[in-house]
Amino acid sequence: MLLFEQLLNGLQYGMTLFLMAAGLTLVFGVMGLINLAHGSLYMIGAFACAVVTKATGNFWLGAAGSLAAAAMAGALIEMLVIRRLYSRDHLDQVLATFALILIFSEGARWLFGSFPLYLTLPPSLAGTVTLPGGLVYPVFRLGVIGLGIAIAAGLFWLMHNTRLGIRIRAGEADREMIGALGVDISILYTLVFALGAALAGLAGALVGAVQSVQVGMGEPVLILAFVVVVIGGIGSIGGALLSALLVGMTDSLGRALLPSLLAQVMPQASANTLGASLAAMSVYILMAAVLVWRPTGLFGARA
Amino acid sequence: MSRIAVINLATLGLxxxxxxxxxxxxxxxxxxxxTKAAIFALAGVGLNFALGYGGLVSFGHAAFFGIGGYVTGILASHxxxxxxLTTLPYTMNGTNEMLAIWPMVLLVSGLAALAIGALSLRTSGVYFIMVTLAFAQMIYWFAVGWPAYGGEDGLSFYVRNAFPGVQTMQPLSWFLICAGLLLMTLGFTAVVMRARFGLALQAxxxxxxxxxxxxxxxxxxxLTAFVLSAMITGLAGSLYADxxxxxxxxxxxxxxxxEIMVFVILGGVGRLVGPVAGAMLFVTMEHLLGGISDYWQVLLGLVLLGVVLWSPGGIVGMLSGRGRGHA
Structure with missing residues (x-):
């Protein structure tokens, strides 16, 4: 029973990671850009959700606000800063987006202070349901899993069945050629970036609703999303989905099982802290193992 | 004397x-x-060795900086x-002699870099950046969870370690030790980059x-460059802990x-004294702007963004009028 609950937790965690990683991997794959500021977009989404929910009293409007705010912020930084970085090497991209993190984090601290904000969920989402088998599980977390599946399906549909998706994949393969065929690359890039940003913002709102909304919440998730992208292979949405679930499961199961395993050989208190950090490490060990086996990730075609 | 030599001397002289x-x-x-600037500069010189000369964009050099710090802290606390420290296979005691700590720091950070580098260098480009970052995170979480040496709270050791014949708590003597190590490392880097190994690395x-x-x-x-680079940064970590x-x-x-990357970029990638200039500017900005506003990092971010977008050669590149080093 505990195991089943942890599997669901892992699934839910994996889905939020997927929302982050999908945007990252798209931006990597299509524009060849490494974007550290993706975590800031996640934070912007969470703050927008908190502010709109507080002002209107409606969580759904808050979630819509997080999508809109993150997409707008994404489009804005793409046009002002990111656009100048496509032709630069990865070092410049890392640094410029690191600079963006500093600006966004300190800006958010200035606007909202260092104290975490908490969201209240609407009653329809705040309760629990009893699943077949007698497990009691929060509705909201089930909703996150469902939403993740829906968005993954939507992204696959977008990438494979729409003109926009065809253009995005074409841009991934040969950006000069699709420019020559008359597609306005810069609008396409802004769209892709804003799409990735909106997904990150939504992930921020979802996680912010369960935990708390605070400055610096984006970076730990960002680094995990990087791990997901590396394991899945850069540019592959399917790879990102699979590896997000893998990472989510590894983390949740590790956190749940390791402390009790370690408690057999050491006091409970230190088993708890050591177990938690071993679980956090296990994700990176998983990544190292995958890279030894396949240096370009599970679904990565090229380095 | 060439313009770049003048800039080098002026920076170190400053x-x-x-x-x-x-x-x-x-x-x-x-x-x-x-002293803080000299230590940060040393960490930057280490990263510049791999990043500037070797083109290996490591986003995980904090791992070696921290390992250097922890080796120092653990030896000193014992x-x-x-x-x-351990009684198997033979008794190993802690020490507070810098001359005994430094070789240990070099050894441990070098071994860590050998393992991390051997795995990370299988990849390149964006993968390399993220893999080095992920390994550093792995070590970070280990340090957070490892209760024996303070875990999340860290480890204090009250007295600065000893150097023969020098009163290390006296600020100027301590500065001279750090600056001396910085100069030696700069000399080492300059020699290595002119030797066959350095030329092959840059090629x-x-x-x-x-x-x-x-x-x-x-x-x-x-891999050799990565290990040497990590050892230098580890030594800087040891000094920072002290x-x-x-x-x-x-x-x-x-x-x-x-931050270590920022020192290198602000100063100038692939320039000998680039990290020194960058670390000096960083520490100065932190001190001056930090006094004006708690939110000084917004300004740091803007300066950094400006350097990346409009002056990719950093301070040294700007002064020498030749853009990015060696590139």
């Missing part, structure tokens, strides 16, 4: 002369500030408590295929990796 002037005019705090950065075509295998050279007499997982965090 650091050392500034510290001496501060000492003579009785500003002990500014001497400590210069020396203080008198308990041996592999500029054009890997051609390097392979003339019969040089880049992997071993890159400066604060405190180590914590913050030294291992991704943010620290970013």
């Amino acid at each position: 650091l050392i002369g500034g510290a001496l002037t501060a000492h003579l005019t009785g500003h002990a705090f500014l001497v400590t500030l210069a 020396a203080m408590s008198g308990q041996p 592999a950065r500029r054009n890997t295929q051609r390097t392979v075509a003339v019969g040089i295998r880049p992997f071993g050279i890159r 400066l604060n007499r405190f180590v914590s997982p913050a030294m291992l965090s991704w943010y620290m990796s970013g």
